Amino acid sequence: MPAETRARALADLVPRLLELEDGAVHHLVGTELVRRPYPELYADVRRIQERLKDAGVAAGTRVGLWGGNSYAWVAHELALLDLGCVTVTLPSAEFAGVPADELAERYGLELLLADEDRCAGAGDAVAPLTTGPPDGRKIRLRPSPEPLGPDVFSVVFSSGTTGAVKAIQISRAATEDCLAEFARHHAFRSDDRILVGLPLATFQQRIMLYCALWYGFDAVIVDPSPLMLMVLKRARPTIMGGPPAFYELLENRFGSRPAYLRTPLRALSRVIRCTLPAGARRRALALVFRQAHAAYGGRMRLMLSGSAPLRASTAEVFAMAGLPLFQLYGLTESGFIAWNSPAANRVGSVGRPVFPGSVRIAPDGEILVRWPRPQSPGYLGEPPEVEAATYRPDGWIATGDLGRFDGDGYLYVIGRKKDVIITRAGYKIAPSPIEQRILADPAAAQAVLLGGGDLGYVGVVVALRAHAPDEAADRIGRRVAGINADLPAASEIHRVLFTRDEFTRENGLMTSTLKIDRGAVARRYAGSLDRGERWSR
Missing domain, CATH: 3.40.50.12780 (ANL, N-terminal domain)
Structure with missing residues (x-):
């Protein structure tokens, strides 16, 4: 798989699978890591395409993908990319509990392909993500929406620059520019193997998958989990x-x-x-x-x-x-x-x-x-x-x-900008530099500065590492006092709350892409800060 035989465009990715005889996508089936050679992936992509074309899917059809990281997700996304469809990749966590038909209506989807458990009770324009034989379910496309620009090949979702979930149109040409620049700055080799460990609905993770196929090396697909x-x-x-x-x-x-x-x-x-x-x-x-x-x-x-x-x-x-x-x-x-x-x-x-x-x-x-x-x-x-x-x-x-x-x-x-804390005295505080100074102590796993709004003070929640002794709280408290010495009086940190809680996706304190959810942290710990508590056990 010589690197110089890289793809020239996104349209080349599926045909290229046949050239990559030694390459493969690795994915989990239960707890078993399974290797699927790229030519086998090519065959599955072609079978999926025949099924989709029988249902009327063609270039320009707007198709949603809604599911966790899986081989089936990869195969369907490549099938749609090769057909020239516009994919709408729906993040699982952000739309949990939303009926499939409602999502199809909201985003003008002519077809929604989803994990099996999300298809229950949905209409004919919702079908399961599967690479197995057809289940006999009849697929009927919804009416076509207003077409997007000719260079738009996907719609993805992000919290955006304001914190609200937004649908974002993605350019084919700019994506190809990105893939070319990636190799210029990070030279790839034919024996490389890239790990894709965040939701594939996140566009940056698809870029990593595309890199593997574009430059001819293996991809490993896994959801963020203890596995x-x-x-x-x-x-x-x-x-x-x-x-x-x-x-x-x-x-x-x-x-x-x-x-x-x-x-x-x-x-x-x-x-x-x-x-x-x-x-x-x-x-x-x-x-x-x-x-x-x-x-x-x-x-x-x-x-x-x-x-x-x-x-x-x-x-x-x-x-x-x-x-x-x-x-x-x-x-x-x-x-x-x-x-x-x-x-x-x-x-x-x-x-x-x-x-x-x-x-x-x-x-x-x-x-x-x-x-x-x-x-x-x-x-x-x-x-x-x-x-x-x-x-x-x-x-x-x-x-x-x-x-x-x-x-x-x-x-x-x-x-x-949206995280800047404005105190009642009108001072503006950027939390990140202060949090990074607190996190310089190896006992601190997370630090989240809170203030503004209903809080009449600036406080910080510090999650200690599992191995850190309780005495580490005293040391970090002294560090906060040192930080306060560098701040205007109206911006000082007046309350410090320590916790042994781990911030995770599962307990809602991190987002699906493993960022701290500041709003969730504030909702969970503001009461303890208000009461002046030192520990949240």
Whole structure:
């Protein structure tokens, strides 16, 4: 599978499957990791297409996909892409409990393909996601909606730059630009294997899948779950991308070791990194930190972190172990904005812009981005004034993030505009820089600054790591006092609440893409903060 035989366009992906005789998609069936060769995937895609064409599906048909990560999802998405349909990829968590027929009506779907449990009681325009034989169910397409632009091949969903779930149109040409740039900054090899570990409904995860087919290497598909560690060890990927939560596991494990082990390991790593040439350095670190490398499969050469700030302590642990972790930054509305790479990496930054001159900082500190060809021409179904707030008339996209450049052109994301806390005295506080200072203590797993609105003070909820002793709360309390010394009196943190709760998707404190849900944290802990409690047990 030589890299130079890469696809030329998204339309080439399905025919290319036949060329990739040694490649495969790996996926879970129960707890078993199954390998499906790409030519077998090609055959399943063609069978699905025949079934869809019999139902009247053709180029331009708007088809929804609603389900968890699975082989069937991948096969159907490729079948629709190859037919020239417009796919609408519905995130499972955000639309949980919404009837299938209602979603089809809301987004003008002519057909909705969904997991079997979502099809119960639905009409003829809803069919199950399956690669098995036809079940005899008759499919009748709904009336065609108003067509989208000729370059729009998909509609995806994001919390957007304002926090509300929005439907976003995606450009075919800009997606192809992105795939080309990915290889220029992160050189791929034919023996690579990429892990797709967040919902495929998230467009960035589909980009990772497309990269595997475009450049000719394996893909591993898994939902974020406790099975992730098993998949990493069995599939042994070389590339993965995801939120900081994917990587904090290693930091947590290292931090749980006694100090008499951590200290000499840090010292040994410094000696290796300062004295050995690159090749010998990689081998030595992989040997000394073999358990850390084994936890991620033992073959990692490119690990990408995005969607939320990567804490400095996490980056330091990965550098210590010789694991290649790089932070990047992007939004669904704009595509990838900036990224670090092995050739240009600055810890703490999100890297340099993907396209030179494509990023600038507005007078109020907001990051604005403009691609040569925008990834998205706009939202679907939003009022003009909402769309214009993000897709500005001058062609720039307002990200909703605050940022700055350093003197070498590396971009730093300071926080979200919508998360800025405005105190009753009118002071504005960006939570992220303060939270990152608290998270510099290895005992702190999460820190969420709260204030404004009904709260007459600024407070912070700190979730301690499982291995951290209760005494760590005193140390973090002193750290907060030190932070207060640098803040105006009206912006000081007056209340600190500690918890042993783990922030997860399952308990509602994280989103489906493993970001902290600040609103959920506020709802759960504001009462304890109001009462002046120190611990929430």
